[in-house]
Every structure is written in structure tokens, then in C-alpha cells.
Amino acid sequence: MNEAKRKLLNKRYRAEANFKLFGQIAIGLALLFLAVFMYKIFSKGYTAFQKTWIVTEVHYDKELMLIETDNPSLEDLENADYYDIANKAMTRLDPSLPEEDDRQLIQMVAFTYEQEVKNHLLKNPSLLGKIVPIRLTASDDLDQVHKGNYPRDIPEEDRRVNDYQLKIYDMLNERGDILSKFNLSFFTNPDSREAELAGIASSFMGTVFSILVCLAFSFPIAVLAAIYLEEFAPKNKFTDFIEVNINNLAAVPSIVFGLLGLGVLLAVFNLPRSTPLVGGITLSLMTLPTIIIAARASLKAVPPSIREAALAMGASNMQTTMHHTVPLSMPGTLSGTIIGLAQALGETAPLILIGMVAFVNTIPGTPVDPAASLPVQIYIWSESAERGFVEKVSACIMVLLGFLILMNLAAQIIRHKFERKWN
């Protein structure tokens, strides 16, 4: 073999190695992005599962609460005045502060502090007249300082927490009067304008209702349609037309379904705006083609011998289908349905169009109450300028991703455990 040929051969081998390397780099890039993405979300979001409290003492002073009777009933306590004692509980932290600067201390806790003082007493009425320790929700700015998400070294006028408040915070922290515990209220509170009080309960219920409505509408229709197309439809132009329709619908951008929901469900049928009912129906139109395609694929996978055997035993076409083919195809159909629902779970744009982006600070109890949904909540919070919402968004994303993983896992398990392999 002469020199030139060897050179050429080496060149070809190098090209081979390079090409393989490019492929590996491409896969590596995709995986790297996924890793960076997950890392960013988790490192930003995990702190949202911790909540910060300030511990102070409150004196349930009957005179300040304007209670006149000796043995006040629960109703009296309900109607008592908590403003003064709640403020006193905060100013107690620094008695040297002149009275006109009270707000500086009060701003360190969430604006619901008066309510919290009240609820504490209503839970234990025997505390009346006593001086007791109480923990109050810290304001989101302080919360962020405590979690180290907020820079302390920038000039005072650029900060939401001033030097005096930082001094008090450091003092409390040294005394161990800053508590940090699991943030249950993130899961039980509805949305709020204040980051320290905002929770996902309302949007979570909105999501649950939308998905249930979506399932109730899309699953039966899709399965029936798939049965017809796969088992009964004659081969003609109209059937082809239906098929082309389904394939195209599967690729229509989700926002177009939002426009459909707005133009038909809201404008023509006058269904209530901003509700999971409308959201669920809109999503179900979107999920319909996905489930039909999955159901057809799993019907197709049932071998003809099953049908032939049933027909040979004298079953009618309908009986063969309903008693044998459909039950055997169910695992595939169900896992396809779950995957379709998982897609619907993450949809945002169509829900925004039908008004599920409204600020909702109550937890919806039925599908016809106004609600948001988890992805829309992510959008709403991420548009908010307040720093405390960044970790809330990340935490909300973690919850959403958790659900998606669970659903996909369920689809996998159904597929592997119950689907029969025909050989």
C-alpha cells in the first residue's frame, strides 16, 4: 500500500471518528441542557418549601382588646380589637424605637399579623390576659434575607430591607427567634399578592378540576371514535376525511384551541368564564386526537386471531369488539390517555385565553368556580416583580414536574404490566 493510499485511509478513519464524536457531542448537549435546567429549577426552588417566622411575645391584654365582660365568650373574642396588641407584640422587639417609626418593625412581618394574633387566641382562649410567645409570618423580603437569596451588601436605598431592620433581624437571629420550618401554607393557601402568603392550593384545585373535566369529555368520545374507525368504518372517502382531520388536529397549535374555546364555548354557549369547566373542555378538544391515535394503535395491535376465534364461536361483530378486542386494547389506550392528559396538564396558552389567568384568592370547590391552574400560576407569578415569587415559581414548577413524572410513570407501569405481547 503506498503512501498516498495510507494517507487517504487515515483521513477516512479520522472522519469516521469525528462523525461519531459529533453524534456523542449532540447527545451530550441535549443531556447537559436537561441537567442545567433541572439544577437551576431545583436550586432556586427548594427554599420555597421553608417558611420563616419571627418569634415575639404578645400580651392578650383585655383592656387594649376592648373586652368589657369578665368571662368573654368566643364571640366576644371574635369581635375584640387586636390591632393594638398585635402592634405592641412587634414594637416589643425594640422598645427604644420612637413610636412614629413603628412601621419599620411592623413591615418585618406579613400584613396578616393581626389575624395571626387573633387566630392564636381563638385556638386557645385560656391565653387571655397572659403574655405568651407567638410566631408571626415574616415578610417576604425578610424571608429572602434569611434564606440568603437577597444581597445585603448593596446600598441601603436600593434595598427593600433597610439597615435598621437588618440590625433587628441579626439580633433576633442571634437569639434564635427566627424560625425556619416546613412551609405547609405553600400547599394550603390560595394565591396572594404577597409572596410570603401565596400558595398553590387554588391553582392546584383548578388543575385537578380541569383535568377531570378533560378526562370526562375526551376519554369516552375518543375511545368510541377509535373503535368505530378501527373496527367498523367502511373504507371510503368520508372515513379517510375523518382520519386526515384527526391527524391534522393533533398538530394544530394549542393556542388555536384557546381561540376556539373563547369564540365558541364562551361567546356562543355562554359558559362561565375563567372556570375549570371551560378550561377542561378546551383541553379535551386538544387531547381528543392524541387519545384517538393511541387507542387506534392499541386496537390495531390486537391480533386478528382473537377476532376470528370470537366470530367462529358465533359472536356478532359488536360482541367480538366489545367483549374481546376492546378489553385487550385497554392497557395501551389507558397509557395513551394518561400521556395525553399529562400534555394537557402542562398547557398554558389556551387557558389564558379563556380567562383562567384571573387573580383568584379563594380555593375553588366546584368546576364552575373561577380558578387558575398550575402552569398559569407559574406564568402569573413569573410576571410578578417581587423577588419572593422567583422561588415560588420554581417550587410550583417542581410540583408540576412531579405530577408529570408520576403520570408518565403510571403510563409506563400500565403499559408494561398489563399489556399483552402477542407472538
Add this chain to the structure above:
Amino acid sequence: MNLVLISLILLLGFSSYYFGRKKATIIQSSQRLTALPKFYGYYLAIWCAAPALIIFSLWSVFEPTIVKNFILADYLDQNLTKNELQLIYTKVKALALGTYTGDINNFLDNSAGKYIQIKNMANNAKIVIVLAALILSLSYAYQSIKKNNRMREPVEIFLKWVLFTASLAAVLVTIGIVFSLLFEAIRFFQSVRIFDFIFGTHWYPAKTFVRDGQPDPELMKDAFGAVPLFAGTFFIAFIAMCVAIPVGLLSGIYLAEYATRKVRKYAKPIIEILAGIPTVVYGFFAALTVGPFVKEIGNSLGLEVSSESALAAGAVMGVMIIPFISSLSDDVISAVPQNLRDGSYAMGATKSETIKKVIFPAALPGIVGSILLAVSRAVGETMIVVMASGLAANLTANPLESTSTITAQIVVILIGDQQFGDPKTQAAFALGISLFVVTLFLNVIALTVVKKYREKYE
């Protein structure tokens, strides 16, 4: 009221199933049955519930319009516009329900009384007619059971019709999309010339906001030029494709040709996770991490970078699309028959040469199809652009500036309360139909190409 009626119908339906089945066992004692006893039950139940429910739903659909026409007939001689009539009707309804708080005049009061009267009459008539239909059809069905007619066939034919109706749902959805978009879009094009919309270069719908009366037609002409949006849409899609095609295609090729079974088993589903992440999450990521990152790099190079740049949105969108291209091209490449490869190897070609010169050309139609599907995906993507690329419609080819897309503008216009009849709202539907047409076009081509390709090797 309606719920009670529906529950009653359903309850009767269920009980007639058991009744029919029992009747069959009685018939069985004297003559041979024509079908299994349960079909007698099904037959009776279907005849009991189906006609009643159909009449019920038709009635419920048409009743409001008819009642409305009755009420508004009194106002026809007053020469009122459609909106004024609608307002009067809303007032009458509120008055009848006792929720009205405005001024009450005699005329309105009369109408409200009439409304209550008609509504009551309609309700009673509905109950009577629905129940009459139920009894009639039930007795007909009972007669044919008694005669021991063939029972299985009618039940199965009914079921088949139910299945057929369900399969029409997809067609109905398509019709619904086309009509709802067209309806509003046509009204939009009555106030804005279609030429100005397709070729105008200024998109600034907020300009047309006027408190009273009609907006100035001169303003309208200049406010709804969609060229910046079309350009922005394809620009961002182009950036996304610059990321997604190389990475997606190379990963697809690697997975199909080089990867060991084990690598393939794990790498493919992990990459597909990228497609399962909700787009709003990508949007957050693009706005919070990628945007500032791009800006920092640009600034350190001395470039002017907007913090909401087309580049950030496009790049993140590209990452989202990687799995579409990689999975589809993996499938397509795996479907290329082995004998093509063997032939190439036998000629002494290396693996990469085989891929480049034999497999890739053979798989090209399928790959093109998958890329077209990915483009249609990118064109229809909404949340990433809304959150990461700004909302001002700039006509620019600079990836470092912010641009807007068709989808993002639809969201901008329709977020919050919408007024139907407002040219801004109608503009969103006009944008929607252009989006629908573009994606439909891409999908149809892609699906045809892929289908042709599949047939070639099957």
C-alpha cells in the same frame, strides 16, 4: 329542574333495562328467544332514554333564542340596534330573576312579567313533551318486545351509530375551529383591509383604542400590519431550528447507527423528557436564566443586547424541539432497510460514509417531514415567546433585539377582559386563522412526505 328531569329519564332508562330482561325470561317460558335476555333490556332502555334525551337537548338548545325573540318582538318598532336590543334583553332577564338594580320603567316591567310567563310555559311544555315522547317510545318498544321481534340487531345498529357520532367529534372540532376563526376574522376584515393586514409593516393595535364611537379608519389602517409578526414568527422559528436541527439530527443518527442497545435504551427516553416539559417552564427558564446570560455575554463583547432577545427565546425553543427531530429521524433512519447498509459496507465504505452517502439520502424525505413538523411546532409555540421575547412587534433581523410573534400577540390582545366586536379582539382571530393556515400547510406537506416515504420501504 333540568337535573331532576334528566335523572328521571336516566332512572327510567335503567329500570326499563331490568324490566326488559325480566320480560324476556317470561317470554322464554312460552317461546324461543331471538336474542340473549339482556338485549331485551338494552332495547327497552335505549328506546326509553334516547328519544327523550334527544328532544330534551334540542329543546334546551333552541329555547333561549325563541324566548328572546318573543320578548324582543315588542321592541322591534323602536328601531334599536342589535347591541341595544341585547342590553334590553339582559335587563329584562335580570329583572325577572330579581337581580336587577337599575331604573325600572313600565315597559321593562311588562316584559319581565312576560318573560316569567313564557319561561314557565316553556318549562311545563318541555316536561310534558319530553315525558310524552318517553312514554310513546317506551310503549312502542314494549310492543315489539312482546312480539318477540329480533332484538340484537337494532341494539347493535344503535351502538354503531353512537360510535359513528363519536368519530364525527374530530370533524366537528375542525369545523368549530375554522368557523369561529373565520367568523371573527371576516368581521375584522370589514374594518381593516386584508391588504393592509398582510402587507402592512406597523403592528400597534393599542393605537385603535377609543372610548366612544368608532376608531379613526386612518389609524386602523396603520395599526394592524402583520408583517412584523410574520417575520418575527419565522425569525424565532429559524433560530430555534438552528439549534434543533444539528443537535437533533446528529443525536438521531447516533442513536440509530452507533449507540449500543443500553445507551439507546436510556438516552432516548431521557432526551424525550425535554419534549414533556411544559412550555411555560421553558419560558420561565428562558426569561430568568438564558435571557440575562445572553445579555451578559453580549455586553462583555460590547454589543447592545435587549434582556428580552429573540436569541434567548429561539435558543430555548430549539432545545424544546430537539427530541421531536431526534426521535423522528431515529425512527426514519432505523426504517432504512439493512441491505442498503450491507451493500455499502461490502463496497468498503466506513460507517460514517455509509450514513452520509447511502442512509441519509434514503431517509431524507422522512427527515424533511420531521423537520417540517418541528417547524410547525415552533411556529405555534406561545409561552416561551410571551415570557422571554418581549411583546413589542419590532420588524428586525437582529437576534439580539426583542421581537414578537403571531402567538404572543394573540395572548397579549386576549389576556384579561375581551370585548367581542372590538377590532383588537377580532385582530387576534385574524392572526389565529393565519397561524392555523400556516401550520396546517406545514403539517399536510409533512404528513404526505412521511407517508410517501413509509410506503417506499414497507
